Amino acid sequence: MGSFIFVNLDDNAGPLTEYLGPLAKGIEGYPFHEMTEVYTYRAEIGSNWKLFIDAFAEFYHAPVLHQGQYTKEEAAKIQKYGFEALHYELVGPHSVISTWGGQAPPADLNMVKPMDRVLRSGLFGPWDKPDIDGLDALPPGVNPARAPQWGIDSFVFFPNFMLLLWEPGWYLTYHYWPTAVDKHIFETTLYFVPPRNARERLAQELAAVTFKEYALQDANTLEATQTMLGTRVVNDFLLCDQEILLRHLHKTARDYVSDYQKTKEHANGATR
Ligand SMILES: [Fe+2]
Numbered sequence: 001m002g003s004f005i006f007v008n009l010d011d012n013a014g015p016l017t018e019y020l021g022p023l024a025k026g027i028e029g030y031p032f033h034e035m036t037e038v039y040t041y042r043a044e045i046g047s048n049w050k051l052f053i054d055a056f057a058e059f060y061h062a063p064v065l066h067q068g069q070y071t072k073e074e075a076a077k078i079q080k081y082g083f084e085a086l087h088y089e090l091v092g093p094h095s096v097i098s099t100w101g102g103q104a105p106p107a108d109l110n111m112v113k114p115m116d117r118v119l120r121s122g123l124f125g126p127w128d129k130p131d132i133d134g135l136d137a138l139p140p141g142v143n144p145a146r147a148p149q150w151g152i153d154s155f156v157f158f159p160n161f162m163l164l165l166w167e168p169g170w171y172l173t174y175h176y177w178p179t180a181v182d183k184h185i186f187e188t189t190l191y192f193v194p195p196r197n198a199r200e201r202l203a204q205e206l207a208a209v210t211f212k213e214y215a216l217q218d219a220n221t222l223e224a225t226q227t228m229l230g231t232r233v234v235n236d237f238l239l240c241d242q243e244i245l246l247r248h249l250h251k252t253a254r255d256y257v258s259d260y261q262k263t264k265e266h267a268n269g270a271t272r
Contacts, residue, residue: 003033004032022141023155026141027139027163031133036194039204039205043185044185045185045219046182046226047183047226048178048184049177050250052184052186053156053162053246055218056218057156058085059099060084074111085242087144093159096141096155097153098147099151101150104125120199121207123211128168129169159253170193172188172211173188192204
């Protein structure tokens, strides 16, 4: 798909495009191949892999958790408003949420920090959109709501691949590799067009380090949550309507496990 290579060790795996379905079909034509400047991070996380997807698969936490991206006055203003994404969609085991932008560049330069102003960059990426084909007429699955305020599409391709397309013309991926019930390896990769000069390079570096800071904020609670889950004192969690991608992820994972268990029971029954 696009410029990605998928490897499936299952001899009986079906065709990739069929598995990825309409969400992947809808982003065909996005200029992934132009974005070859890469920054990667990798971390061992002391939590179940699904907890990290939970932390990334909704956006309404952003104005509260990531308020450091704004000046103090702007953060206070934003917190007074509620949040609703532009588009939510579940297709097969996969899903997408589309959310607001408007920060690259910001409507008011006083909204952001001096470093962002100097380097014309920040959490939403470099402010100057790359001059490449394919970003003006986006494929139908990108900004599916066709909202002028669009900022990010965040796709969850079950089980462990996330793809985020950013309005300023770059993208990133997340991979989650479970190593135990309460551990996983997290990898993230940011992709930009090759910078043409030092200023563009610095703008990309600022976006990459700012991203890392916010990923750390997202990850901050994971090991504490895992420890709490491990006690089994609390068994039920309320999820709100805006967490529909999380509900879908957990439902899909549970269905996969129960299908596997049924197959196994069936196999055991047949051998008795
Ligand atoms: Fe976040």
